Amino acid sequence: MSPVRRCSRTACGRPAVATLTYVYADSTAVLGPLATYAEPHCYDLCSEHSERLTAPRGWEVVRLAVDTGPVRPSGDDLEALANAVREAARPQERTRRGGRDIDPLEVARRGHLRVLRSPE
Numbered sequence: 001m002s003p004v005r006r007c008s009r010t011a012c013g014r015p016a017v018a019t020l021t022y023v024y025a026d027s028t029a030v031l032g033p034l035a036t037y038a039e040p041h042c043y044d045l046c047s048e049h050s051e052r053l054t055a056p057r058g059w060e061v062v063r064l065a066v067d068t069g070p071v072r073p074s075g076d077d078l079e080a081l082a083n084a085v086r087e088a089a090r091p092q093e094r095t096r097r098g099g100r101d102i103d104p105l106e107v108a109r110r111g112h113l114r115v116l117r118s119p120e
Contacts, residue, residue, distance in 0.1 A: 016046055
């Protein structure tokens with residue numbers, strides 16, 4: 001499966017840049033930036049099809065700002081990733097009781113479920 005989402009229009013293989021959603025109760029078509037996840041009742045459109053979009057008679061089209069430039073990670077994204085890696089690499093305190101590791105935040109256990117104390 002390709003990591004790039006394609007336009008939902010038949011026979012169009014261009015990359016999607018916008019997502020179209022219908023609000024039937026308000027007779028409105030909303031065209032906005034490409035959604036984070038592909039939704040079953042939304043349509044991903046390429047730049048050409050999103051520019052040529054028309055709605056049925058009596059319907060309103062709401063066009064939200066669509067950024068067609070390439071998405072680049074920000075410094076905040078990189079810092080968040082580095083912090084997550086540091087946190088995952090940090091050894092956790094564990095004690096042994098009855099032959100198994102016990103998390104210090106664990107308050108109680110029932111089967112596979114655990115009750116944890118807030119870390120703060």
